Amino acid sequence: MKAAVYRHTGPAADVLEVVELERPEPGPNQVRVRIVTSGINPTDSARRAGRAGTGPDEFQVPHHDGAGVVDAVGSRVVGLVPGQRVWVYLAAFDNHYGTAAEYAVVPAERAVPLPDSASDDLGACLGVPALTAAHCLGGNPAALKGQTVLVAGGAGAVGHYAIELAKHAGARVVATVSSDEKRALAEGAGADLVVCYTDPDASRRIRDFAGHVDHVVEVAIGANLDLDMSVLGVGGTIAVYAVRGDLTIPAGHLMSTNTTLKFVLLYGLSPEQLADAVRWTSDALGVGALSSLPIVPYELEQVADAQDKVEQGTVGKVVLRLAEG
Incomplete structure (x- = not known):
């Protein structure tokens, strides 16, 4: 699969590259998601720049948030099935595989059903914000x-x-x-x-x-x-x-x-606190109460430019579009 990675921290243009990686397999409690849209937050660029957290021990596919389609599920996963649209949050937290890739593997609770009324761009904007x-x-x-x-x-x-x-x-x-x-x-x-x-x-x-x-x-x-x-x-x-x-x-x-x-x-939130926040967000999304800021789209190969745009404080939401929904 194609993925953006960095192996050490620094300026986006110096450390980010698009490479071919093996498509990851989900563990028993994980799902694999074919990423359609990857949302970028200031925390993503801060981590890559070395201003937050620690650098990668091997490699890091950046970006916590995204939206796409469940591609495979682990043996213990219930409630999610292949072909189901989802929005993803905290994908890169304690995980090499963030959403700046064609596929991401995440704990099942971090993939949330995305209603038909919501676009992939909107789903990718939710997550951290x-x-x-x-x-x-x-x-x-x-x-x-x-x-x-x-x-x-x-x-x-x-x-x-x-x-x-x-x-x-x-x-x-x-x-x-x-x-x-x-x-x-x-x-x-x-x-x-x-x-x-x-x-x-x-x-x-x-x-x-x-x-x-x-x-x-x-x-x-x-x-x-x-x-x-x-x-x-x-x-x-x-x-x-x-x-x-x-x-x-x-x-x-x-x-x-x-x-x-x-x-x-x-x-730092507990699983219960995260679940409460996910429930409220999902309920509001389901009744059409949530929208996105103006979308500023980039392609995967432009990931360094996209992260620079976030660091410049652009008005709107910067995303990578990786595939058709």
Whole structure:
């Protein structure tokens, strides 16, 4: 099979190559998926660059997320059959075979049925962003009904799904963005109010709209903590899924308002927490509540360019298209 691999970390153009590998065979609890679309996340390029995790011990096919068709199943697998469309998450976690290849072998629980109404591009966009968003929102949609959620970075991949999942749960959603282009994306995802985070009246506008917010999904806690605290109600939660550098926390203020400050890393979730996030994402997907950001497509042979595009912070979702669905 054709696959993108890297054998040591470094710049994309220096370490990524497309090679022929033996098609992997699934173990008893695994499935093999013929990959149609591979989704690329910042964590994928960070790992390849050596900024996250450790380098490969032999080789690594990158990318955690994807969509395709089950090709073979292990002897102990139930609920999945060859020919079934699936979306895949965390494919490259503790595994040489990510989704930047014609085939990937993953634990069966990491291949989730993809409804006929959902495209392969959409399926490949879910994974890390949607599951991170679901856990940041508490993992339980019933608990969000009637609440107000603030999503920082509402035009990013996690922010996009945080908006859509919160709306699916019956919450009101406020999103912050940095440009008119991103405002349109957040509004398209369903945000009830979108404000520029640099607007000096951002706090007042949010409080005029909502009174207070109950839950914050935060991508840049260092830059946004003052705004978050100014609009968060007593007993609220700030869920942080990305950090840059160290952070000084105003513990006294947060304690006085009974604020929960939660840091979220998808790879550290328990199987039960992951299952909750998958269930919510699948339920929302099944009723048409989830969409993708604008797709920025590349071919497998362009994998280095595609990862560079992600590192440049492009607006939209970068994917590799490997086959027809």
